[in-house]
Amino acid sequence: MSVTIKDVAKQANVSPSTVSRVISDSNKISEKTKKRVRKVMEEMGYHINLNARVLVQKSTQTIGIVMKHSASQTLENPFFPELLRGISAECNEKEYSILLTTGNSEEAIFDEVKKLVMGKRVDGIIVIYSKKDDPVVPYLLESGIPFVVIGKPTKEQNRIMYVDNDNVQAGTDATEYLINCGHKRICFIGDDPEYQVVQDRMSGFDIAARKHELKIPDKHYLTFPMKVDEIAEKKISALLETKDRPTAIISSSDVHTLMVITALRKKEIKIPNEMSIITFNNTIISKLSTPPLTSIDIQTYQLGFEAAKSVIELIKNPEMFRKSVIIPAIIVERESVSKL
Known part of the structure; x- marks a missing residue:
């Protein structure tokens, strides 16, 4: 027999509504109580009914990742797995899942983005590139969905939250x-x-x-x-x-x-x-x-981490100002440069 919210509430000596608020990460519940309830949930083997949460909260707890190229081509570049590692770390901490676009062309990727937004399959989106005349960012601006760009936007910088290096x-x-x-x-x-x-x-x-x-x-x-x-x-x-x-x-x-x-x-x-x-x-x-x-x-990992952090902030507070986060870049000296 599966463990219910009532079972967790009884064991943690709190009300079922408190358990529900802990699951939704409500700011009305103290961090001390959240940790205690989550520990009980883990010990009892309680698993969140994601489908039910989506219906109640109107949230998928999922972040869409718009790839630069097809997934196979993008992941061949060691930059992108490291970027995704940073994104995943923050999403895991905040209990969000990740959904990658898998189109084999720019047109196919754009079509997937429209399906993600129109089908309400994600709560927010991270675009991991910035390209001139790309249709994705203008579409996301028009749709109103929370999104963050990794890279300096080519247009509308004041309206777009982004993470980048100088x-x-x-x-x-x-x-x-x-x-x-x-x-x-x-x-x-x-x-x-x-x-x-x-x-x-x-x-x-x-x-x-x-x-x-x-x-x-x-x-x-x-x-x-x-x-x-x-x-x-x-x-x-x-x-x-x-x-x-x-x-x-x-x-x-x-x-x-x-x-x-x-x-x-x-x-x-x-x-x-x-x-x-x-x-x-x-x-x-x-x-x-x-x-x-x-x-x-x-600092690729940090780029991904800050992008995920920013889009989750935007999901929770859609009216917040569109900030830019600049990650420092530093020279790591090795053996491939000689002095003339």
Whole structure:
């Protein structure tokens, strides 16, 4: 026979209504009482009837996660599992579940978002990217559902809650680091420039180059989708074959860095003696690469954690002001940069 709310109330010496308020995390119940009742619930093996709670509270206790690409492609990038780890930690603490979009194209993902909102399948949404002319954020604004963007929104920043790094400053810091090591021929490699994070890091690269009066040729700006393919490999190989090839490369993600390292090995160009590399995100790729990579640590876990925290705050208080949370980015020095 299953344990009921009345059974828990009797054992905890409280009323059934108090148990119900503990389940709904009501601010009318003290934290001391919540802990005591939850302990009794755990000891008695009481499980919340989620379907009943949805009907009573009109809440799904679920956060939707809008992926940048299809789930398979996104999760191949070690940045995103770490981001989801941060999101999951806060959602688990606040007893929210996570629902990922799984569409195989931008159109399919947008259709899924509309179904999540119109079907009231989630209480709030986290969009884990910011992209120019993307239809998702304008739709969410119009729908009125609580949502948070990871990345600086391209429009309507005052109306949107978001969590981000100062990517312009991070791009500047990465470039300054190489310049201070004596490098003047520097190449920037990034993802699709339609994404705001790429634009910002590239802007930081330009700011530092202008400050030190470096003339960066157009061929030292490489951008392509975040996947390993022949076009990307050919572009990198062509760059390495030029007479005035760069002495250092800034890679906006570890996935691109892997392509660079592969191309360098094929050309028998040694890191860091013949080519220095600084990358972003400080994922496991940076730590386990040979040599280990100097990286801009954007504190990915914290980005996810703060995004989840912010959207849950917004769900509970829809009228709150739309704040922005900026997570510091720091340089982690390793062995992939040499001084000239």
